[in-house]
Amino acid sequence: xASKNEQRSTVHYSGNVQGVGFRYTTRSIAQRFAVSGxxxxxxxxxxxxxxxxxxxxxxxxLEDVRERFSDQLRxxxxxxxxxxxxxxxFEIQH
Numbered sequence: 575x576a577s578k579n580e581q582r583s584t585v586h587y588s589g590n591v592q593g594v595g596f597r598y599t600t601r602s603i604a605q606r607f608a609v610s611g612x613x614x615x616x617x618x619x620x621x622x623x624x625x626x627x628x629x630x631x632x633x634x635x636l637e638d639v640r641e642r643f644s645d646q647l648r649x650x651x652x653x654x655x656x657x658x659x660x661x662x663x664f665e666i667q668h
Contacts, residue, residue, distance in 0.1 A: 580657035583632050585623040586616075589648030596621050596646070597666045600639055604664035607635040614667035625664070626657040 587596070592615050600613045600623060609627035616622055623639070625632055640647065 577657070577659075579629075580627055580659075581629055581632065582611075582624065582626045582655050582657045583636065584653045584655075585625070585636065586651045587621045587623065587643075587647055587649070588619065589643075590646040591621045591643065592619060594643075594646055596643060599642060601664055601666055603638050603642065604635060606638075607631045609635050610661035610664050612661065612665050612667040624661075626659070626661055 597613045597615065604611075604625070607627065608631045609625050611623070611625040613621060613623045625635060627635070636652075640650065
């Protein structure tokens with residue numbers, strides 16, 4: 575169960591985001607923050623990232639991802655909502 579001060583962000587990245595180590599680097603970045611969720615490739619060439627945690631942690635995490643992949647990102651769509659508490663860690667989904 576998620577705490578009421580936690581949120582969930584679902585982010586879809588497009589650009590040159592597959593085959594460049596995006597998922598593995600994102601998982602590594604996530605280990606520096608108090609976040610949980612997953613990252614995975616989508617069949618349409620985008621990458622989906624679902625992250626839960628306290629808003630400042632999510633913002634800082636997503637800023638680090640954005641900074642690390644600034645040359646590869648063409649677009650980023652973010653939807654926010656309440657956390658579900660279903661994730662224990664941040665993983666790569668296949």
